[in-house]
Amino acid sequence: MSFLQVQDIHHTYFTKASVTTALSDISLTVEEGEFVSFLGPSGCGKTTLLSIISSLLKPTQGTVLLENKPVSTSKNEIGYMLQQDYLFPWKTIEENILLGLKLSKRLNEKTKLAALSFLSQIGLKGVEKQLPKQLSGGMRQRAALVRTLATEPKLLMLDEPFSALDYQTKLKLEDLVSRTLDEFGKTAILVTHDIGEAIAMSDRIFLFSSKPGKVHKIFEMPEELKRLSPFEARNHAAFQGVFQAIWKEMESLEPRKY
Numbered sequence: 001m002s003f004l005q006v007q008d009i010h011h012t013y014f015t016k017a018s019v020t021t022a023l024s025d026i027s028l029t030v031e032e033g034e035f036v037s038f039l040g041p042s043g044c045g046k047t048t049l050l051s052i053i054s055s056l057l058k059p060t061q062g063t064v065l066l067e068n069k070p071v072s073t074s075k076n077e078i079g080y081m082l083q084q085d086y087l088f089p090w091k092t093i094e095e096n097i098l099l100g101l102k103l104s105k106r107l108n109e110k111t112k113l114a115a116l117s118f119l120s121q122i123g124l125k126g127v128e129k130q131l132p133k134q135l136s137g138g139m140r141q142r143a144a145l146v147r148t149l150a151t152e153p154k155l156l157m158l159d160e161p162f163s164a165l166d167y168q169t170k171l172k173l174e175d176l177v178s179r180t181l182d183e184f185g186k187t188a189i190l191v192t193h194d195i196g197e198a199i200a201m202s203d204r205i206f207l208f209s210s211k212p213g214k215v216h217k218i219f220e221m222p223e224e225l226k227r228l229s230p231f232e233a234r235n236h237a238a239f240q241g242v243f244q245a246i247w248k249e250m251e252s253l254e255p256r257k258y
């Protein structure tokens with residue numbers, strides 16, 4: 001049985017002004033320890049699907065099972081890393097990274113030590129007592145990663161976590177996040193518009209089409225790319241071939257008008 005099972009999901013938004021079918025007929029599985037990406041044009045329902053998988057939104061139809069059970073919102077089963085770091089500006093970095101543990105009543109000497117030592121492992125030693133505004137964007141995202149992993153979620157949702165960063169910081173963070181998730185053996189879903197990022201980081205890519213959102217095609221990454229860090233993968237000969245195959249498929253979904 002797969003770690004995550006998304007079965008026959010349909011979702012329609014009903015508002016006073018409109019009825020929008022955001023997702024239709026979505027079935028997919030993710031294995032434990034796997035890193036997958038949801039790639040697709042704006043409005044194809046990626047965020048809606050993340051919300052449904054996280055159990056924050058009830059689908060019009062279908063089920064989601066994590067380790068064969070419905071996802072519980074109360075057990076910190078899902079961890080998030082988002083475009084914005086959502087660190088509380090009035091709390092220190094240490095207070096921010098320990099907050100999830102505190103709220104879930106799991107803060108003790110052992111968990112605190114583990115979170116702080118992880119902070120120093122990813123190059124943030126010495127910033128514990130600083131406020132978020134004293135850190136760069138990349139440092140804040142690293143702190144957000146520590147906060148997310150501190151509560152030991154089973155599944156990580158990475159919703160465009162690098163899109164607000166400059167290109168070099170983004171490449172460095174891709175490597176760091178990938179290495180960290182490998183070390184922790186975490187399962188992750190990345191939502192992105194960036195084909196290169198999806199190829200560099202993923203084991204598999206789900207390419208979505210829109211109106212309504214559907215899984216159009218699944219791309220399994222070549223073994224030689226999977227073994228490499230994202231930075232190395234971007235520089236491997238196989239990278240361009242995969243990029244072109246996905247690009248071609250995306251162009252067929254949304255033909256250029258210019």
Ligand SMILES: Nc1ncnc2c1ncn2[C@@H]1O[C@H](COP(=O)(O)OP(=O)(O)OP(=O)(O)O)[C@@H](O)[C@H]1O
Nearest residue numbers: 013014015020022041042043044045046047048049
């Ligand atoms: N709360 C809502 N009420 C009504 N319609 C919604 C709501 N949220 C999303 N939609 C619609 O559902 C469709 C899918 O939206 P969603 O935000 O899931 O797509 P997305 O792929 O995440 O987009 P983006 O990449 O721009 O973030 C869109 O047509 C959107 O307008």
